[in-house]
Amino acid sequence: MSRPPAVGGSRVPWSRVPEEVRAAVEEFLGGRVIEARTQEGGFSPAAAVRLRTEHGRRAFVKTVGPEPNPDTPPIYRAELRIAAALPESAPVPRLLTGFELAGWVTLVFEDVEGEHPELPWRRDQLDRVLEALARMSRALTPSPVADAPTVAEVFGDSFHGWRRLTGEDTAGLDPWALRHLGELAELEAGWEEVAAGDSLAHGDLRADNILLAGERVFVVDWPWACRAAPWFDLLCMLPSVGMQGGPPPWELFADAEPAVVAAVAGYLARQSRQPPPPGLATVREFQRAQGVVALEWLRRRTGWD
Known part of the structure; x- marks a missing residue:
């Protein structure tokens, strides 16, 4: 099995966060920061650090400015x-x-002593995560969250990738998809219509957005x-599971809605063909690898030859 692409953005070290922001965090925590450990993983070009103050208080802080990607601060506001x-x-x-x-x-969270799932996925850890996802x-x-946006409002035209590709250059597109x-x-x-509902979904679930802490997820x-x-969440997560060494999605969610599988596969197929956003150099490779799995799921789910 080939090694799946890494999840990684351009993390900003704590020392490069503006002094006034660092001072505000220290004031809230009630002491000077004496240890700042950058947490790798994720695509955001931001600071993601586990902090410890002189008095022993700990916190996880993520903070981002308008450069190199001006689209990231609104994401953090959301x-x-x-x-x-x-x-x-x-x-x-x-x-x-x-x-x-x-x-x-800037967001300041409690510090969780946890680790991301091991990759390639271990089946015991995957089963824990899937059970936790069902409970969640x-x-x-x-x-x-009564005023959370609908799935259509969040993903909108992004999930009409195939339609958008009908008007774009399709050179190099998978022959079956073409x-x-x-x-x-x-x-x-x-x-x-099919994906609408009243559950609060995470919307971007992958191994790097999961922490295993003892028996907790x-x-x-x-x-x-x-x-x-x-x-x-389960449907959207499974292409990354298959890409990162876990079982293929059709073994874990046999009756997934074809329209939503098509929407996810189309999103990945089209997005992976776009230039990388500023500060997110690896995201397109990651999307491309997920897209291969999602497309095979879609081919099997439709039964089209």
Whole structure:
């Protein structure tokens, strides 16, 4: 098995965070930071650090400014709004505070002593995560965040990748997808209605957004949270599981809705063909690898030859 692409952005070290932002965090924590450990993984060109103060207090801080990617601060603002509204019963690190200063959006969470799942996926860890995901879906139905956006509002045209590809250069597109492009555009057209629901979905679940801490499973990074069908997170997560050495998605979710599988596969197929966003050099390779798995799932789910 070839090694899956790494998840990694351009992490900003704590020392390069503006002084006024660092000072505000220290004031909240009640002491000078004497240890700052950058946490790798994730695509965001931001600081993601586990901090320890002179008095022994710990926290996890993520903070981002307008460069190199001006689209990232609004994403962090969305996460701050969602994180502040999540109930204590949600399997998430507790948000301690959040603020915006000097153009930087900062979120301060409790520090969770956990690790990401091992890759390639171990089946015992995957089973733990899938069970936790099922519990989370039940606990967050109906959505405890009443004003969370709908799945259509969050993903909108992004999940009409096949339709958009019908008007673009398709050189190098998978031959099966190219042969069925018009049919795929029609199939994905119904995804919004099928995926609608009143569960609060994470919207971007992957191994790097999961922490295993003893017997507990924590889900982190919620900027794409939305109201959706209770199975939406599972469906969206499975292409990355298959790509990262786990079972293929058709073995884990045999009756997945074809329209939503088409929407996810089309999103990955089209996005992976775009130039990388500023500061996110590896994201397209990651999407491309997920797209291979999602497309095979779609081929099997449709039964088209």
